[in-house]
Amino acid sequence: MAAPQVFPLSCAVQHYAWGKMGSSSEVAQLLASSDPAAAISEDKPYAELWMGSHPRGDAKILDDRISQKTLGQWIAENQDCLGSKVKDMFHGKLPFLFKVLSVETALSIQAHPNKELAEKLHLQAPQHYPDANHKPEMAVALTSFQGLCGFRPVEEILTFLTKVPEFQFLIGDKAATQLKQSMGGDSRSMASALQSCFSHLMKSEKKVVVEQLNLLVKRISQQVAAGNNMEDIYGELLLQLHQQYPGDIGCFAIYFLNLLTLKPGEAMFLEANVPHAYLKGDCVECMACSDNTVRAGLTPKFIDVPTLCEMLSYTPSKDRLFLPARSQEDPYLYIYDPPVPDFTVMKMQVPGSVAEYNVLAVDSASILLVVQGRVTASTPTAQTPIPLQRGGVLFIGANERVSLKLAVPSDLLLFRACCLL
Template sequence: MGTHPRGDARILDSRLPQKTLGQWIAENQDSLGPKVKEAFQGRLPFLFKVLSVDTALSIQAHPDKALAEKLHRQAPQHYPDANHKPEMAIALTPFQGLCGFRPVEEILTFLAKVPEFLFLIGDDAAAQLRQSLGQGPRVVGAALQSCFSRLMRSEKAAVARQLSLLVGRLSQQGAAGSLEDACGELLLQLHRQYPGDVGCFAIYFLNPLTLQPGEAMFLEANVPHAYLRGDCVECMACSDNTVRAGLTPKFLDVPTLCAMLSYTPGPGRDRLFAPTQSAQDPCLALFDPPVPDFTVMKVEVPGSVEEYQLLALDSASILLVVQGMATASTPSAPEVIPLRKGSVLFISARESVSLRLAAEGLLLFRACCLL
């Protein structure tokens, strides 16, 4: 849901001459709001998505603006725009992912317990990581980069051999009911989906994180991550730039990924991003990350409310209905608009929208740009 050239949203109202949202905004610039129009050169600055993940998505990160511009110049076929891509995922169901580097102590534990992992990293890089404990962040980051790069640059044959040994051992443990931890189960799951893929070993570097419905994680530039399973609402800057290095048949750019990552270890809970509850509206919570491109509002209206007035914003916004039914009315629409699960509504800046609810209540997410 947005205006990126690779996925410009279609307009369903056949009475309008424009067929896509991008075309309509280009001819109705005031719909963005004056601040957004000026700050983002007349373009909608965000993309809004719903992801339903069954098979794990790639080990990846997104570039900052400077790197995005460089990658777009060098390889536009792989990096189709010059924008950064910070993003936020808000869980709709229990949502599993990998996010950011684990604390070094956890990685060292896996190096001690998983000989196949140690084989690919190498004793020298593992020793460097062990010796970095208690040192400053620069020393720790350099040691972590050395280990991660060693893994991701391993020869395919060596990766396949070590994975085969590890999968065989874990499968035997599982059959005997002695599988030690959830990491073993996760590795077997990823190997079934991507047999022989080096990304399977990334679980020993990256934090596993399960978001419960309504919880969120924010991913700034250069943070390694992968989405594993579940449903979420995702909002991001208007970009399609992704640097991948595993768990995918798509283009891999291992040198760029290893060079760009933020090698800052820490617990997975540090990636949780809490909303701010509105003091004026008990139905409204704001997920407002530290980037200008987007904010997401969660609107949860109980069934006891018959009519609900959406805030008129100084920004264009996109409204998504996740649960419930309602009719929307606004001075700019000639008739009421029926809304149900899956309905998507573009709302111009400063536009007033009133919702009349059905009995079961309503759950909405609304992406906007609050400058």
């Protein structure tokens, strides 16, 4: 009998300190809903759900007919499940890691190296850069989701330099003037001036950063106490970040980077070398399989300032939203297809009036997550239907046809990660 190609997974949870606590976390809610035996600790953060075969969180297979315990082990022995193109291009490995994130406090401001730089950094400092792969990422909001992403237009940064003297002090007059003069020039001189400003900030002495930040926090706090609105310099956000990371240089990064608030279903794509930070909310995230991160602030961890300042993409851009395409073949399917080969994310919103929904067959292994609704999944090769409810995760081998019967007539929200080459 052929090995099953479609089966449910039990996925790893990461309890990072920045995650939402207990049952307030989307990750905890998905876990509790999909596994009645799961006990949620209210005093523990539930930060990330990992759906994939990454060695630090390899999913367990929930199918008695399969001898391998984890998805990584099973794929290693059944590489054809990846699809022939994916198998060849990614050397028999699943090329993506699919996640749900529940963010309570800000994650570090960071960027991920491109492949060429990742190889170099991994050779030079494997203790900080554990692999030689790039790490493009995409986040699709499940709830209102706030993040920083890419450099703002230069005119906005200049406005902050005028309105926030503490920010201007750290950048210095020379770099600020250079940025002002680059306006209206070519993109190269603008990028160079922006790099100079950002490098000045990042290379500031810790003592000076703390002094200026304390001055700014005091000034904003006094204004807020007097009933004044400080939103023109993101007063509330600055106080929030300072409370989470006192004296951290990353607090000033809000004046360099675009602040995005995504509505559910909206996405941001973070290509190599783009500085970003997730601040608050819940999202589905997909990324290439890598752990390489170059940090810039809002972190107690190692900050590699020279590498960071050298590698960043200093292209200012206002519009960082990544829009999905609506499928031509399926009215309920939205496809978020970034300009990298490693992954594509699909969102399926199926109304409760539809009794049965056929999942599009693709020439790639994929992982399906139920965010809302209850279904039973059946395939031509499966002996019995697989029941799935909120939080349920299904592995689907390449080119497998899966049909979902809605168990109750309520709307269905599904996300799926795959690799469309």
